Amino acid sequence: MGLPPWLSTLAAYAGYVAITAVTLALGTTARDWVVRRFNLSLNPDPSKFFWRVWQRWGVAGLGLLAPFTCGPYIAAILAVALGSKPRSVLFWIAIGCIPTALVLYALTRTGVAVSGA
Numbered sequence: 001m002g003l004p005p006w007l008s009t010l011a012a013y014a015g016y017v018a019i020t021a022v023t024l025a026l027g028t029t030a031r032d033w034v035v036r037r038f039n040l041s042l043n044p045d046p047s048k049f050f051w052r053v054w055q056r057w058g059v060a061g062l063g064l065l066a067p068f069t070c071g072p073y074i075a076a077i078l079a080v081a082l083g084s085k086p087r088s089v090l091f092w093i094a095i096g097c098i099p100t101a102l103v104l105y106a107l108t109r110t111g112v113a114v115s116g117a
Helices: 005-026 028-037 049-068 072-081 086-109
Strands: none
Touching: 005 028, 005 072, 005 086, 028 072, 049 072, 049 086, 072 086
16 A cells, blocks of 8 residues: 555554454454354363463463454453453553564565555
8 A cells, every 4th residue: 555664553553452442342242243153162171272371361361462363353352251351451452462563564664565365
């Protein structure tokens, strides 16, 4: 699109945080849809990576790993379903999206074309 790297970075970061905020605002409706759509189980299973992260680091660990694993919206739904406060979830996912945005900045700054298509 010809945007400066800092602006594309800001747009990517804003998108991550915005989808998290919208997901949290939709609450149980979104949670129920995602659980059905992706056949997710809210029962702890220590053999799965997500549950080990959740048991060890809670919402902070999930928020920091969300952009690299399941995405911010699924992480937000799962965290709220497990009893986390939406403000805390939004905060940690916003913090966790910073490294992703910085990687995108570095790639666009060096001229690498990052495309979803």
